[in-house]
Amino acid sequence: MQAFDYVAPKSLSEAVSLLEQKGERARILSGGTDLIVQVRENRRDLDLIVDGKKIAELMELSFDSQSGLTLGACVPCVRFYEDARISQLYPGLNDAALLIGGTQIQNRASFGGNLCNSSPAADSIPALIAHSAVCLIAGSGGTHTVAVEDFCTGPGRNVLGPKELLVSFHIPPPPKHFGAHYLRFIPRNEMDIAVVGCGASLEMESDLRTVKKARVSLGAVAPTPLLVAEAAAELEGRELDGGAIEKAAAAARAAARPITDMRGTEEYRVHLAGVLTRRALEKSLERAKEE
Amino acid sequence: MNPTQTMDPAKTEVEQKYKVIGTRPIRHDGVDKVTGRAVYGADVQLPGMLHGKVLRSPHAHARVKSVNTEKAEALYGVKAVMTAADFPDAGSRTANLGELGEVPLKPMCDNVMASDKVVYHGHAVAAVAATSPHIAEEALKLIEVEYEVLPPVMDVLKAMEEDSPLLHDDLYTDELGEKSSKPSNVASHSRHVLGDINQGFAAADHILEREYRCATVHQGYIEPHAATAMWNPDGYLTMWVTTQGAFTVRTSVHQILEIPVSKLKVIPTEIGGGFGGKIPVYGEPVAAVLSRKARRPVKVVMDRTEVFQATGPTSGSYVKLKMGVTNEGRITAAETMLAYEAGGYPGSVVSLGGICMFAPYNVENLTIDMYDVVVNKPKTAAYRAPGAPNSEFAAECMIDEFCEILDMDPMEFRLKNGAKEGDIQCHGIPHPRIGCLETTEAARDCEHYQTPLEGPNRGRGVASGYWVNAGLTSSVTARLNGDGTVTLQEGSTDIGGTRTSIAMQLAEVLGIPVEDVVPSVADTDSVGYTEVTGGSRVTFATGWAAYNAGQSIRSQLIEQAAAIWKVDKDQVSLADGVIATTNGDSKSISIKELAADLSQKGIDIGSRETVTPQNHGGAYATHIVDVEVDPDTGKVTILRYTAVQDAGRAIHPSYVEGQMQGGVVQGIGWALNEEYYYNEDGHLMNSSFLDYRMPTSLDLPMIETIIVEVPNPGHPYGVRGVGEVPIVPPQAAVSNAIARAVGTRLGDLPMSPQRVVKALSAKS
Amino acid sequence: MAIVHIPALLHSLTGDVRKLEVEGRTVGDLIDQLELLYPGIRDRLVENGHLRSGLAIFVDGMVRREALEFEVPPQSEVLFVPAVAGG
């Protein structure tokens, strides 16, 4: 492995000033489950690793009934799903947290690291999109926000400037009659990269039949995770029956533009996009009804 | 969870007959292995030791024009750099592979490090020794290699085409001594014929003809290859190696480096899995040369990517099969063509595939054509029952298809056609006493098979399997200690508890507790020649050597006691660890007491035994699997699995069960998800445990086992090898179960979810 | 006399004679006799004075590493089988 320096700053400002000095030669370390492997395999060239896990803002996990969820970029999956209240309020995120890697990975890997790695197949990103998460980004010029669906710009690429870092995610409190789900297809039952991933959320009218608001997102079917607005459009204001779900699934298939690689063929991935959309919506509805 | 069971009609007799055999003692090396103290290949640490790393080809097929190592040599911390030019010229020298005869040495050398040509992605071209592994890696980046890239040949059938690019200009097809007129990727063609194939097909009521393919799969041992070499200035080379055969490493390194065997000691470390893949040498000669050049010990440890790119795998294969059966379900004829990928150099296991393919059945009219074909993939190595799963998958799938056509129970079909003692095998040799029918009967009668499977998209599959097993040479040295315990040095590296299964056989002879035998795996200077841990042979052959050692010690003790008591040795016996007279004068002495006495007198009791037994008998298995198929995603879930197998005699039943369960799970991985994925340039794309998908604990149910014991008359305790045959039936059993679940037959492995979906959509 | 089985790839040399009784003390002698009957067959079985690499001699079901030197008991069955490597 190439040589690099390691620093573990205790404050956000310290981290920002390190990034200012090193720019693209520096990288924030969260769980390290992608970053360390990439550096080791010569897929990323660095001079400095900045460990984010000593910075309070990056490790915050809190919920407020007014402002909703604050999820620090470096919070490991395990802290999310072991928080009984938060994990119940954001079921799609909880699904993703429980799916990423195995136990050892979940004890290290974070939503923030997963997003900044910007893999098209990342498990947490479609879930974050389904939950309408917004990123808080810090840089020398202060902070700004970006919706998760606008964060990734290509495989391994995103909107973060060389001197910026992701601080946290912010998600509004779930509305009434809300349900969400994330699922993916993998050939094994764990320890795989998604062939296709799908997140969905539904806010139902009080009749629990009519869709008030819907979001459908897909992973591993395009250069970036997708928010499939066309699928939501097939659902919103309509009764959520088999026909509507099938239309949404068709919209998801139409939106998918995957490649063929070792994890699946183009044809198979398009097929799965439809299957998973249907299953994600059905489970989301079930959860909306339970709530 | 379902309990494991042992079905043995002769169990009560066995229990009376044996004190140690059939029990489940804790293995002797167990504490070392559960405490992290056992020393595996990469755990070796020597004073002043350097770390070696290997530069590998980014191309699947290329001529090596030049290698410039100057910059690497200049890097701070680098102590030696080597290329193939540092090996003695292989020229026309040959390597003696024992029963396989003499083979040219050059391909073996070139596979360790390419001289003029790289023939697979990941092929070694140079190596560096440095003070840290990181510096060695940095130095690799400084080595400049100029390649002339050539078109890769990645598929066995494409490689056989007339106009295919050639891997080796000097390779001609050998047909038992007759060479082809022009160079070819087909290294050899061989054939077995029995009876009259045309008459056989004429007698058939149903004939099927199908093609079957197996992807390239890897052994997948968790411990990467590791070798440490210390070459002293006096010319003596000591190596610490994780290997299935210390003597095989000694021979290979001796041949490649032309170092005398007498100056080469191989110390086998603990080995973290092998399954056939740790028989060839890779980093061993490299570590040795680096050590000689750097004048320091050098350790070469592969990473996982290197393991996938450059070691193992087993052959990808194409099988064309035509069979005929009568309306009564009797096989009348089988005609098959097997083409196996050898990898970059000749030498696949296609001949074993041929021998095993129909061995569970008595087929009188048979033609088997076997082709060994080079492609731009790593040189293949043995993998658990090497060659057998590829061919038997085809036969077992087709038999199930016949059963469906005939509406015949698959167990009934197997019992009707099953092989038995005296039936002629494809190569003309009759079967010895085998447990084929007994195994099938036990499978038919077991609770799993007798319980109906219900539910949509569910199906039950059955398949049988055969593996030849092996005898070969094994040695032990046993010595009685003054406290009555026995120190047992044996030559077989222990991959799965064989120290104990060997020691149990010695303990049984002497009637002492197995805890009183202290087994260890010896280095090549400390025990007689011993062939590899492979071919399911260790408990059979090395166990036999231990049995002989026990018999020898027993005779010596009897003689010594007879001398003390001044009686004829015929009037002295040994049982349950006690030596006693049989002439009625009631003299007796325990082994412990006698050992103490003899030790006091300076009398050494011990034995050195080497055996090369042949009557290893074959191993049979029949497996039953229940699956559920998700028709939307094509994913196959294993609901229940039972493996039934003839073990001859289960010396340590827990480890027999373990072999069965482990083999089954490797077979399930092979069936469902494992495959080498190459891109069009011949680059291996999934050389990690993330994307080479071996089963995890979450993908499986408990694996139920039924041990059948049809003692092998060729072994003093009736042992048959057990390790390999359990990997043979699962692929076909799963395919047959999928067919019964959703009505579509898959003949290409792996039966990955996307293949299942594709087959289902083709059907509808 | 021993019964020698002809390997399948050499059936073309023997006019599809698959096994026959041959006189000889050793396996090598048997091959010499075969050569008289079927000229050219020796070169397919023997290379540089040794049994061709990749072949094994089975006599009455047992591998005989002595190969060409093995003394064949009367009425035994002799087979030339592709040698196989174990795993």
Add this chain to the structure above:
Amino acid sequence: MAAKVHVTATINGEPVEFLCEPRQSLLEVLRDELKLTGSKEGCNNGNCGACSVILDGLLVDACIVLGAEIDGCTVETIEGLMGPEGLHPLQQTFLENAALQCGVCTPGFIMAGKALLEKKPQATEGDIRHWCAGNLCRCTGYDKIVRAIIDAEPQLEVKK
């Protein structure tokens, strides 16, 4: 070359100080610097679990933690499992169940089992299979490993 980092940590109950390069993983530090070779390298990218250790109470793959990261942390490895009374119950049940063949994945599985049973003392077969999905074993088919972990549960209860 980057400057070495000074790290103070508690490993298997003992205070430990070491210098490491920032690029050295916790696994390299354990094996090469501290000579604790019980944790194994099977993949070096977090996919096999052979290097599983417990870091501040959480099961992690030591190959994808930097040595520099453990400053001030507590690490438990297979070498620390044996107590004054002998083998840990999991070590004993692995032996009794023949839950190892080659044994190279065993330290990782035992550490995984320990972390699981500390969290969930009455783990079911399903819990164990799910928890251990990040630990690969190629020899046993997992059957006897799962049984060994279940068998340790009552013994660990008694120990409490």
